[in-house]
Amino acid sequence: MIKEYDTIAAIATSVSNAGIGKIRVSGSDAIRILDEIFEPYTPRYGNGYWPSHKVYFGNVVDEGEIIDECIVLVMKAPNSYTREDVVEFDCHGGVHVVYQVLSLILRHGARAAEPGEFTKRGFLNGRIDLSQAEAVMQLIESKNEASRQNSIRQIKGNIAEKIRPVREQILYEIAHIESALDDPEHISLDGYGDHLLALVQDWIDQVEKMLSTYDDGRFITEGIRTCIVGKPNAGKSSFLNVLLGEERAIVTEVAGTTRDTLEESVTIDGITLNIIDTAGIRDTEDTVEKIGVERARKEIEHADLVLFLIDMADGIQEEDIHIFKEIKDKKKIILLNKMDIGETFSMESLKDYVEDDTPCITISAKYRQGIDLFTKELKKMMFHGTIDEKQDFYLTNARHKNALEETLGSLRMVRGSIIDQMPEDFFTIDLMNAYEMLGSILGEAVGEDLIEEIFSKFCTGK
Amino acid sequence: MxxxxxxxxxxxxxxxxxxxxxxxxxxxxxxxxxxxxxxxxxxxxxxCNPNIGGSSKGHLVREIDALGGEMGKNIDKTYIQSRMLNRSKGPAVHSLRAQADKDAYxxxxxxxxxxxxxxxxxxxxxxxxxxxxxxxxxxxxxxxxxxxxxxxxxxxxxxxxxxxxxxxxxxxxxxxxxxxxxxxxxxxxxxxxxxxxxxxxxxxxxxxxxxxxxxxxxxxxxxxxxxxxxxxxxxxxxxxxxxxxxxxxxxxxxxxxxxxxxxxxxxxxxxxxxxxxxxxxxxxxxxxxxxxxxxxxxxxxxxxxxxxxxxxxxxxxxxxxxxxxxxxxxxxxxxxxxxxxxxxxxxxxxxxxxxxxxxxxxxxxxxxxxxxxxxxxxxxxxxxxxxxxxxxxxxxxxxxxxxxLDRSQAYIGVLIDDLVTKENHEPYRMMTSRAEYRLLLRQDNADMRLTEIGHQIGLIDEDRYDKFIKKKQQITEEIERLKRCNIGANKAVQELLENNGSTPLKTSATLADLLRRPELDYAKLAPIDPDRPQLDDEVIEQVTIDLKYEGYISRQLKQVEQFKKQENRLIPEDIRYEDIKNLRIEAVQKLNQIRPHSIGQASRISGVSPSDLSVLVVYLHQMKYR
CATH class of the missing domain: 3.50.50.60 (FAD/NAD(P)-binding domain)
Incomplete structure (x- = not known):
């Protein structure tokens, strides 16, 4: 028997001393196992009689010994997450009890589920499409509210909702061209180029719009890669501490990467910043320092956003000018620190170095002033003023992005062919490609490697 | 008795x-x-009808001929009228049709x-x-x-x-x-x-x-x-x-x-x-x-x-x-x-x-x-x-x-694959639209595609095969020559371009670049290409199509690569579809009836859905590691 279709079980909640711990069991033996280990308080249930979509209350029993008092949910195939018979045990929390119940279930013939296996079955059994399955994975990993909401919308199928109509229209046009090739007497292609051109343009607009949400989407799910720069003592560390200490901020330590720099993740007002504190940048002869400077340059290059701290008390120094050069083409916010002692600072002195639309905010890290202005500017800059959690669609998956980019490329080729007045049968080559690419997002034409890869990323229990 | x-x-x-x-x-x-x-x-x-060929059927006849069959030769001996259909359209849908003298045929x-x-x-x-x-x-x-x-x-x-x-x-x-x-x-x-x-x-x-x-x-x-x-x-x-x-x-x-x-x-x-x-x-x-x-x-x-x-x-x-x-x-x-x-x-x-x-x-x-x-x-x-x-x-x-023959090699491949794989409840007629890779499966290049196979089978004799190899070589060499040959923006060139309604050159260009222009063709470039070799029309036709539609052809070739991947993913002959629990019953029945040799063929069976295919793919994948 192939392991794919036996009965699987896993703890579905996080393994901690939480209030409850949920164990999910899926497969054709789920009901039998329930029968063997669970004694409901209501005597008319049990012995194979478990009506679907009901909640049962009773004891999990191992050879006469009560292990835990549980609430049990039964969802029979096909109306379950996996489209198989699913039984969920809500145990009392506590790592030990949950593990005891799980090991009992495993002894009765279930197998510990692999990461992503429940969702994989949902996909394989046709309950969800691939983009939905991927969204489940993102949901589990979501760092903030916007990301969570976006994943939920994707699970409901909103990527599919955007893509399917375009895909169907493309197929319709392919079919039209081909039937005209085969039956020129009855189906005419006179003036068809103009008709198709308008459609193709519309599809291009739609795909471009979807693609344009990608950066926002990535910022939402992964956070904004943020680099803090400034000469030593400009207040980088204290500013970082202010952010980290903000009441509304949620701080996560990101464990040591290959970099020496410590990366901190902080979420302010729903925006997640992944902050990298860099060494200062200056021309130096010192070899050790040179390495640090090189590294800082790299960090800046990869950053989505640069925060540049300037010491107002010192005014613009040589080193600052140097930094200005380095970050010339980046998205940036200039933070003028030490407003409390920097009365002498002249805003005019900035004029030579920053573009008119670069935001410059005066703050005091020490007295926690100007932070509100900073977060407001952050939203304006990265999310066009606001993160719209209700926005129906953010593209967040790199695979989807690549497929959409390829779709876009093919559609532009079609547009080119029409404008060049190529014969109609040339249009279908690139139309077909666009059609296939959109299909790959929905998992309607995916290879085995992709399926395996996607599901290996899932965490257990989902 | x-x-x-x-x-x-x-x-x-x-x-x-x-x-x-x-x-x-x-x-x-x-x-x-x-x-x-x-x-x-x-x-x-x-x-029934007194003709051979026509849309997509003409392709079949030329493929039959390239493989060493008789139909093409027989109609050439007995035709009473011949036309190339769809000349106003792309080369993929040009189709040869001849009226036959039925009795003579x-x-x-x-x-x-x-x-x-x-x-x-x-x-x-x-x-x-x-x-x-x-x-x-x-x-x-x-x-x-x-x-x-x-x-x-x-x-x-x-x-x-x-x-x-x-x-x-x-x-x-x-x-x-x-x-x-x-x-x-x-x-x-x-x-x-x-x-x-x-x-x-x-x-x-x-x-x-x-x-x-x-x-x-x-x-x-x-x-x-x-x-x-x-x-x-x-x-x-x-x-x-x-x-x-x-x-x-x-x-x-x-x-x-x-x-x-x-x-x-x-x-x-x-x-x-x-x-x-x-x-x-x-x-x-x-x-x-x-x-x-x-x-x-x-x-x-x-x-x-x-x-x-x-x-x-x-x-x-x-x-x-x-x-x-x-x-x-x-x-x-x-x-x-x-x-x-x-x-x-x-x-x-x-x-x-x-x-x-x-x-x-x-x-x-x-x-x-x-x-x-x-x-x-x-x-x-x-x-x-x-x-x-x-x-x-x-x-x-x-x-x-x-x-x-597979679907990327010949209309014959498409025809047979459709017949043995798809549900068919009416007399099956070949049609252009049935061939996914039709820009590659043209009637003009049927010999390029299939003579080699005909020769391997043993139906193409050495004499004909040698001629084919020579033609193939001439095509390759001429394409290379045109891509190599730089033409300066001199007066003769500009005049020729102007006379043919083509934009004059700003800098030099290769002959291939000029040939790619829709308004120009091989013959029109003759005055500015004095070194061209003496070539048959059939060779010039292949050179022209290969260069003019290079981009489209290479994109179609990419699609074929994808297709081949699926075709080469073989399904063991002794597979028991009943054992694959998550396959829908309809899919099991269909797969058992057709017994496809590859994932590619399985994907074309009516009644086998994409999710059935995923199940099958994952099953095969796991069989490998069992």
């Missing part, structure tokens, strides 16, 4: 377009072959058969298959004679339990009043073969002297003729051509048809068989395209030495009196005399899903089949399958590996 008993390598049943190709291929590969026909007068008969083919070594022609009706333990051992005829064979190719066309109908008249005959074959169907059933009942139809033949051509549009042949066979040059086959004539039905015609629909056996329910949607009778057209107030009709000669003409576009099974009435409403046919009535024909054929991609039956080893017997329609489709069935029967006999 003692029955005749003979021994052959290969028996071919039926000498239509499929049977002729099968028998010739087998005999040419050295197998002792006997070809049975119900009548020696109906060898390679064209019982038939007798010329018969002559070729009769003069081929290892080949015996025999007039007899095969009524029984001999099968032992799932292996074919020979056939029996109506007279009781036994012919032992290592392989049998069935190509019975429309003759099995055939009956012809118009109005309430039924003739229990094959086409043209020829004797039907009534015995074999039962024998097939006895051996577990599933049969379908299909129908097709043909229009009336009319007397040329009763037609007023002065009110019709004349359709002449091309001035410059492209032969079907790659072995022929234009000058080898040039001849005076005979015209066809275009006219139209009108509302009066349609009124008569509508008023008499209830008298058509098609609509009265007398015909059980399913007809071809893509080659509809005039009744079907009037019903289905009710918004059209006219349909094209082509009045085509049936041959050089006959007054019979074919009314293309107006096949019918309406009663005789209605036929007279409706034909006489057509402009130019007001006083028409009918020589042969239009009729529908019903016949037994098989569900081709029972065949492997080699055209061998899955459950009877050594039994192959081709042509309308496999549920297709058309002479060219038949010949293509006949060739492959004959080749594979012979290769099996010789203990050699059989051939399968």
């Amino acid at each position: 003692k029955n005749v008993e003979e021994y052959y390598d290969i028996v071919v049943v039926g000498a239509g377009h499929a049977g002729c190709e099968a028998a010739l291929a087998a005999a040419r590969l050295g197998c002792e072959t006997i070809l049975f026909t119900i009548s020696m007068n109906s060898v390679a008969m064209m019982p 038939s007798t010329t083919m018969r002559y070729t058969l009769q003069n081929t070594d290892h080949l015996t022609l025999r007039q007899a009706e095969v009524t029984e298959l001999m099968v032992e333990d799932g292996v074919i051992t020979g056939v029996k005829t109506y007279s009781g004679a036994v012919y032992h064979a290592k392989a049998v190719v069935l190509a019975t066309g429309t003759y099995l339990k055939a009956r012809c109908l118009y109005g309430d008249v039924v003739n229990y005959t094959g086409p043209n009043g020829l004797q039907a074959a009534n015995g074999l169907s039962q024998s097939l059933r006895d051996h577990g073969v599933e049969l379908y009942r299909f129908k097709t139809g043909t229009p009336a033949r009319i007397d040329k002297r009763s037609v007023d051509f002065s009110v019709m549009e004349e359709q002449t042949g091309d001035e410059k003729i492209v032969p079907f066979s790659f072995t022929n040059k234009e000058e080898d086959i040039r001849r005076e051509q005979i015209s066809c004539w275009l006219t139209y039905t009108n509302e009066k015609t349609h009124d008569i048809i509508r008023a008499n629909l209830d008298r058509s056996p098609l609509y009265s329910g007398m015909i059980e068989g399913t007809g071809p949607r893509y080659c509809p009778s005039i009744e079907d057209k009037v019903v289905r395209f009710s918004d059209k107030n006219r349909h094209q009709l082509f009045i085509e000669p049936e041959g050089e030495y006959t007054n019979e003409m074919y009314v293309g576009g107006m096949s019918s099974s309406l009663p005789e009196d209605v036929q007279y009435a409706m034909y006489r409403t057509v402009k130019g046919l007001e006083n028409v005399k009918i020589i042969r009535n239009a009729y529908a024909i019903e016949y037994d054929c098989i569900n081709p899903n029972q065949l492997k991609s080699t055209l061998e039956f899955k459950n009877i080893s050594g039994l192959f089949s081709g042509g309308q017997f496999n549920g297709s329609s058309g002479y060219e489709e038949a010949a293509a399958q006949g060739l492959i069935a004959g080749v594979n029967a012979a290769l099996q006999c010789l203990g050699r590996e059989q051939i399968i």
